[in-house]
Amino acid sequence: MIDRAHIGLALPAYVYPVEAFQLRLFAKAVGETRPEYLDSAAARAAGYRDIPCAPSFPFCIGMNPADPFDMLAPLGVDLGRVLHGEQAFDYAAPICAGDRVRVERRITDIFDRKGGALEFIVIETQFRDEATGALFCSARQSIVVRNPEPRA
């Protein structure tokens, strides 16, 4: 079982610079063709400061570029055993290309189901403007760990 003492653990904070080319590659991957998601001028014409992040992109910002799965090693969990259970976003302001986003993550819960066959890790993340501290978005992620068999 994952040590429940990790509940409350703050994961390393970092600043993520939101790059237009990254948002365009994301748009291409999901088949997005609306011009405001691809072109800065079109985004400004649509009322954004620059190309906006797609609604689920904050999850990508929430993966530490230095190690996208840095929440697993401290918990002793192998990447091959994890699945994504749930994901929620609450938005305060759009994140756009050119923004520098400060990412603050915390493990807020760890619990198990099915006699320990499944364990759940809940991570809550706040995305803030590095310059002003203003909140862009908050997120809640639930990771499912598939244990091969209940461990003693």
Add this chain to the structure above:
Amino acid sequence: MTANPTKIEPGAEFAAWQAAPITRTTLALYAGGSGDHNPLHVDIDFAREKAGMDDVIGHGMLTMALMGRYVTALVPGARLDHFSTRFVAMSRPGDAVRCTGRIETVEAREGGTAITVALAAERAPGEVLAAGQAVLFLSGDAAGTA
């Protein structure tokens, strides 16, 4: 991409939208575009040997990204305040994700109207990949009175 229901009211359904089938190229592009380089999605050797699966699986967040395309096109001019999903099943290469939305509640809030939409993404009829919820906010009285 989508058509609005004739009236913004509880129970109204938005037109469904079906994305292009997920290919292995889609998964490779999404790995690069999202920064999620988990080999479970792009490396069949890893999927088989390390994860005990027959093949690679799609990123859950790719399903959510497709639902995000859908939800941002439902109500022109609306602001997205909340978006959540619960991942029910794993997508596979070849799946064509179909998104649906149904209005659950319509509530007057300061300055406008909040519309809560129940979302689903299916790989085939009745085979749900993800279920979720969005809250859209429409300023003024543009939503009308249901």
